[in-house]
Amino acid sequence: IIETVNLDKKYTVGDSVVHALDSVSLGIEEGEMVAVTGPSGSGKTTLMNIIGCLAQPDSGSYKLNGQDVSRMAKDQLAEVRNRQIGFVFQSFSLIPRISSLENVELPLLYTGKLSAKAEAREALAQVGLEGRMNHEPNQLSGGERQRVSIARALVTHPSILLADEPTGNLDTKTGEEVLELFTQLNRKGLTTIIVTHDPEVSSRCKRVLRMIDGRIIDDTLNSSN
Amino acid sequence: IIETVNLDKKYTVGDSVVHALDSVSLGIEEGEMVAVTGPSGSGKTTLMNIIGCLAQPDSGSYKLNGQDVSRMAKDQLAEVRNRQIGFVFQSFSLIPRISSLENVELPLLYTGKLSAKAEAREALAQVGLEGRMNHEPNQLSGGERQRVSIARALVTHPSILLADEPTGNLDTKTGEEVLELFTQLNRKGLTTIIVTHDPEVSSRCKRVLRMIDGRIIDDTLNSSN
Ligand SMILES: Nc1ncnc2c1ncn2[C@@H]1O[C@H](COP(=O)(O)OP(=O)(O)OP(=O)(O)O)[C@@H](O)[C@H]1O
Numbered sequence: 001i002i003e004t005v006n007l008d009k010k011y012t013v014g015d016s017v018v019h020a021l022d023s024v025s026l027g028i029e030e031g032e033m034v035a036v037t038g039p040s041g042s043g044k045t046t047l048m049n050i051i052g053c054l055a056q057p058d059s060g061s062y063k064l065n066g067q068d069v070s071r072m073a074k075d076q077l078a079e080v081r082n083r084q085i086g087f088v089f090q091s092f093s094l095i096p097r098i099s100s101l102e103n104v105e106l107p108l109l110y111t112g113k114l115s116a117k118a119e120a121r122e123a124l125a126q127v128g129l130e131g132r133m134n135h136e137p138n139q140l141s142g143g144e145r146q147r148v149s150i151a152r153a154l155v156t157h158p159s160i161l162l163a164d165e166p167t168g169n170l171d172t173k174t175g176e177e178v179l180e181l182f183t184q185l186n187r188k189g190l191t192t193i194i195v196t197h198d199p200e201v202s203s204r205c206k207r208v209l210r211m212i213d214g215r216i217i218d219d220t221l222n223s224s225n
Numbered sequence: 226i227i228e229t230v231n232l233d234k235k236y237t238v239g240d241s242v243v244h245a246l247d248s249v250s251l252g253i254e255e256g257e258m259v260a261v262t263g264p265s266g267s268g269k270t271t272l273m274n275i276i277g278c279l280a281q282p283d284s285g286s287y288k289l290n291g292q293d294v295s296r297m298a299k300d301q302l303a304e305v306r307n308r309q310i311g312f313v314f315q316s317f318s319l320i321p322r323i324s325s326l327e328n329v330e331l332p333l334l335y336t337g338k339l340s341a342k343a344e345a346r347e348a349l350a351q352v353g354l355e356g357r358m359n360h361e362p363n364q365l366s367g368g369e370r371q372r373v374s375i376a377r378a379l380v381t382h383p384s385i386l387l388a389d390e391p392t393g394n395l396d397t398k399t400g401e402e403v404l405e406l407f408t409q410l411n412r413k414g415l416t417t418i419i420v421t422h423d424p425e426v427s428s429r430c431k432r433v434l435r436m437i438d439g440r441i442i443d444d445t446l447n448s449s450n
């Protein structure tokens with residue numbers, strides 16, 4: 001369902017070049033649960049942004065459902081981003097002056113619905129935040145913002161979940177509840193890719209990709225799963 | 226050095242009241258290394274903001290170095306915040322359009338220095354980011370932003386370090402390096418309070434305070450340290 005060939009991405013800052021992605025090729029099947037690990041700065045977020053159709057590589061190809069993403073028309077790309085992919089951002093990216101309920105409702109409004117308060121409320125309940133529906137992002141704790149971001153990614157019932165460090169601000173118990181939620185959804189067919197620094201999380205994924213300096217250096221199966 | 230008595234803090238959102246801090250009393254001696262743990266939403270950041278003189282409690286008292294913080298004059302409070310306390314924010318709070326070098330230099334400029342590029346560079350080197358000096362925050366990975374925030378907290382050589390989840394976005398190895406840095410500084414006398422969800426981090430602190438629902442329910446010593 002996700003296939004990349006020789007993805008390359010460089011950034012230039014002043015006269016130094018950062019080789020964020022170096023010839024990255026991977027294939028992910030529908031229904032897989034994959035962890036992406038690696039040191040800070042190894043290119044994980046850059047890779048996720050390309051897979052999530054939020055950024056373009058400098059070279060190399062990315063096929064989603066057999067279609068070359070770089071050849072997709074603008075409105076088809078928007079459709080993919082809104083309906084097929086749920087994205088949990090590493091820095092949450094919530095909209096400041098609206099409530100968490102409204103933040104979670106937004107992706108459904110983008111699909112054309114006029115109102116989706118009930119669905120948004122259910123998504124927030126799934127991450128234990130029904131009691132924080134009316135709070136704006138600056139009225140939430142760090143871990144609560146992270147969970148609103150997770151609820152927002154799931155509310156459209158996407159077919160692919162891309163979660164960039166979804167438990168970094170959560171205590172062990174709450175993080176476990178989130179991981180259990182992801183596992184249940186994966187069993188029902190949600191293709192799941194989780195960037196994580198937490199060995200507890202990567203050990204729960206069937207497959208683990210390890211990155212260093214913009215390259216995938218390891219692709220292993222967790223035998224226990 | 227830090228002494229709070231019956232700190233209380235409530236937030237009102239609509240017609241619901243959140244009891245973020247409930248009668249919190251604690252005493253921390255100079256040179257201690259203390260971890261603060263607890264579930265998401267238990268009041269840790271709220272407590273740190275009061276200790277860091279960034280917020281006021283609704284009731285209760287807070288003495289820093291024997292002085293009642295609520296009675297301090299504005300300029301004395303500013304002095305304390307700029308010179309005595311280093312704060313690593315849970316959401317980093319870097320200034321967007323300036324480089325990481327300039328971000329780290331800023332606290333020293335606030336103390337009256339005209340320029341502090343050398344000190345800022347050294348602080349960035351301590352967290353492994355000399356190669357990212359010229360990057361602006363949006364040109365950094367999540368873990369790099371977190372480390373710039375740590376460098377900024379340490380550049381003024383504070384006497385108290387308040388770190389709110391300083392390793393949440395770091396891989397195990399980089400997080401270990403940061404913890405080792407904190408440990409070295411603590412041995413030289415830096416009073417250190419670390420909010421953390423990571424048992425690896427709290428196990429490295431001599432003392433662990435555990436919070437639930439705005440209260441401190443546990444105050445234990447780590448025997449191995
Ligand atoms: N817009 C940009 N301009 C310049 N350099 C960038 C930019 N975005 C990212 N980088 C650099 O590219 C490298 C990879 O960044 P990326 O965000 O993908 O890392 P990461 O693996 O997600 O790290 P972390 O675990 O810290 O979140 C980093 O070293 C970063 O400094």
Ligand SMILES: Nc1ncnc2c1ncn2[C@@H]1O[C@H](COP(=O)(O)OP(=O)(O)OP(=O)(O)O)[C@@H](O)[C@H]1O
Binds near residue numbers: 144263
């Ligand atoms: N400005 C605010 N208005 C209303 N409620 C708030 C506000 N700030 C925090 N809260 C609430 O107070 C509670 C405690 O927040 P706090 O940020 O101290 O938690 P925390 O222990 O740091 O959590 P985390 O581990 O998720 O960062 C949370 O439930 C949060 O929703």
Ligand SMILES: [Mg+2]
Binds near residue numbers: 046090366368
């Ligand atoms: Mg990242």
Ligand SMILES: [Mg+2]
Binds near residue numbers: 142143
């Ligand atoms: Mg917090």
